[in-house]
Amino acid sequence: MKNELALKQRIAELEKLLAQKDAQIAALEERWRLAQQKQFGKSAEGFVGQGELFNEVEEIVEAAEAEQQSISYTRKKPVRKPLPKDLPREQVIHDIEDKTCDCCGGELHKMGEDKSEKLEFIPAQIKVIEHIRPKYACRHCDKSS
Known part of the structure; x- marks a missing residue:
């Protein structure tokens, strides 16, 4: 026991x-x-106070969200700074020669134009070249459609 x-x-x-x-x-x-x-795993790679260094990215994102326009969907509006108005400008007009309608022979009227600007650097000279493309439509065809 x-x-x-x-x-x-x-x-x-x-x-x-x-x-x-x-x-x-x-x-x-x-x-x-x-x-x-x-x-071997994922690391935080963070240091004390590091979060405050990159706040400007959040500010840019917030500013970009404010520049959105709403149609039936949301898209970002192109944000390109216009070229300075005091630069010398040269206009190049890309126009059509025959301003008659192909289908009815009526006269085309100007309904608007597209403009684009291109900054051209010439040594010791800078100028803006504006490309203007007039748009035409036939009033006779517009009425019959």
Whole structure:
């Protein structure tokens, strides 16, 4: 009986020691996983105060969102700064020679024009060349359609 009691105590001690060793193994495995994650996983790569360095990107995005126009969908309006008005300008007009309608022979009227500007750099001289393309439509065909 005394021997049995000593064996039971020894078994209890060994089970307690085994539980401690299991806890140590679990802690070491967790440390190993964290080290693997730190070395090979995604990293935050952040420093204290780093968030304030890049606020200007958010400001640009907010300004860009304000410049959207709404039709039946949203699109960003092109934002190109106009060329300065004080630069010398040269106009090139791309016009058609025959201003008669192909289908009815009626006279075409000017209904608008497209303009585009191109900055041309000539050494020691800068000028703006405006390309003007008149648009024509036939009033007779417009009425009959």
